[in-house]
Amino acid sequence: MVKVGVIGANGYGGVELLRLLKQHPLVSVEKVISHSTQGCKLTEQYPHLNDVFEMTLEKIDIEEIASNVDLLFFATPSGVSKEIIPPFLERKVKCIDLSGDFRLKDGLLYEKWYKNTQAKNELLQNATYGLTELFRSEIKNGHLIANPGCYPTATILGVYPALKAKWIDQKSIIIDGKSGISGAGRNASIGNIFAEINENMKAYKIGLHQHIPEIEQLLNVISGEEARISFTTHLVPMTRGIMCTIYGDLKVTISTQKMIDLYKETYKDEYFVRIRSANEWPATKEVTGSNFCDIGLRVDERTNRLVIVSVIDNLVKGAAGQAIQNMNVINAWHEKTGLANVPLYP
Numbered sequence: 254m255v256k257v258g259v260i261g262a263n264g265y266g267g268v269e270l271l272r273l274l275k276q277h278p279l280v281s282v283e284k285v286i287s288h289s290t291q292g293c294k295l296t297e298q299y300p301h302l303n304d305v306f307e308m309t310l311e312k313i314d315i316e317e318i319a320s321n322v323d324l325l326f327f328a329t330p331s332g333v334s335k336e337i338i339p340p341f342l343e344r345k346v347k348c349i350d351l352s353g354d355f356r357l358k359d360g361l362l363y364e365k366w367y368k369n370t371q372a373k374n375e376l377l378q379n380a381t382y383g384l385t386e387l388f389r390s391e392i393k394n395g396h397l398i399a400n401p402g403c404y405p406t407a408t409i410l411g412v413y414p415a416l417k418a419k420w421i422d423q424k425s426i427i428i429d430g431k432s433g434i435s436g437a438g439r440n441a442s443i444g445n446i447f448a449e450i451n452e453n454m455k456a457y458k459i460g461l462h463q464h465i466p467e468i469e470q471l472l473n474v475i476s477g478e479e480a481r482i483s484f485t486t487h488l489v490p491m492t493r494g495i496m497c498t499i500y501g502d503l504k505v506t507i508s509t510q511k512m513i514d515l516y517k518e519t520y521k522d523e524y525f526v527r528i529r530s531a532n533e534w535p536a537t538k539e540v541t542g543s544n545f546c547d548i549g550l551r552v553d554e555r556t557n558r559l560v561i562v563s564v565i566d567n568l569v570k571g572a573a574g575q576a577i578q579n580m581n582v583i584n585a586w587h588e589k590t591g592l593a594n595v596p597l598y599p
């Protein structure tokens with residue numbers, strides 16, 4: 254058994270990690286750490302864990318945690334893990350960070366978009382970007398995994414085959430993202446209360462979203478060209494789910510079926526990426542609770558654009574599920590281990 258701990262265990266990402274880790278046959282959860290609720294029972298915060306996780310939330314004690322776990326998940330807000338991860342790495346604990354602290358190789362970009370000081374450059378350069386399907390050979394030997402953001406996961410899996418094949422123009426890419434409210438975490442704020450969200454839809458952080466440099470960094474790697482995307486995020490009245498509708502100008506004359514064939518071929522060995530047939534569009538509910546990313550495609554011959562619809566569950570493939578997929582890769586376990594659950598429907 255690999256012994257793991259979760260820092261930030263009483264947030265939405267943390268509790269989703271616990272749900273999935275409970276059904277993982279090769280790990281035991283040894284430590285659950287909280288910032289403001291240390292000393293409380295996890296079940297006081299989350300009664301649905303009664304008789305499932307009878308653990309007490311503890312404070313961060315580096316020596317105590319490091320001597321009890323092999324691997325740590327950080328489900329903390331940005332700005333936290335960059336301060337507390339270094340001593341764990343020094344003590345040979347593998348770290349998977351769900352926050353944005355180690356995703357951007359250029360620390361100045363982090364400072365600009367996250368409005369915070371960057372992590373140590375050496376750690377930034379040594380961190381492995383954890384989009385499993387694209388970087389599994391690097392993840393295998395990684396000690397510090399920067400788990401991707403939720404929108405970047407849906408977007409990059411959505412554009413990767415067409416961009417890699419140079420069938421779309423990278424400079425033309427526009428992403429229209431929509432997220433359920435759990436993407437904002439468990440902290441209460443006026444913008445997130447029922448009366449503000451229910452029967453409502455709103456755009457936010459236009460041109461300012463912290464996932465813009467992350468997506469551009471990845472597009473640069475895939476195409477070898479400098480990327481500049483248009484990315485607009487929307488909050489929609491649902492709990493879980495992300496849909497990214499992506500548009501890109503075609504550089505080749507191609508049919509929808511040929512595009513679908515390219516995507517199916519690219520992802521033929523990827524259990525968690527499912528490509529729909531022509532005229533079939535994925536919906537967020539079709540991936541809820543699961544680690545799947547479902548993708549639908551259409552070549553719009555009238556406008557000469559590719560339209561891609563990519564959906565994930567923000568808390569699973571967009572956070573905790575992909576973190577566990579990465580843990581499976583690090584340990585050379587089958588990637589589906591602990592993640593084989595069918596989406597919850599309806």
Ligand SMILES: NC(=O)C1=CN([C@@H]2O[C@H](COP(=O)(O)OP(=O)(O)OC[C@H]3O[C@@H](n4cnc5c(N)ncnc54)[C@H](OP(=O)(O)O)[C@@H]3O)[C@@H](O)[C@H]2O)C=CC1
Pocket residue numbers: 260261262263264265266267287288289290291327328329330331333351352353401402403435436437438439440567568571572
């Ligand atoms: N929600 C989502 O869909 C996704 C989230 N992420 C990222 O995952 C991370 C966690 O998100 P989420 O679970 O939604 O957020 P929440 O706000 O729900 O939870 C954050 C957790 O971090 C803990 N925490 C806060 N400050 C500190 C600190 N200084 N030291 C230790 N622990 C601290 C909180 O503990 P306490 O309550 O005790 O203070 C809480 O348990 C974030 O970086 C987020 O951006 C990434 C992809 C998707």
Ligand SMILES: CC(=O)N[C@@H](CCC(=O)OP(=O)(O)O)C(=O)O
Pocket residue numbers: 331351352353402403432433434435436437463464486488
């Ligand atoms: C609905 C909502 O507010 N979603 C969050 C997602 C944040 C996140 O998960 O990303 P990081 O880990 O990069 O902070 C947002 O758009 O900022």
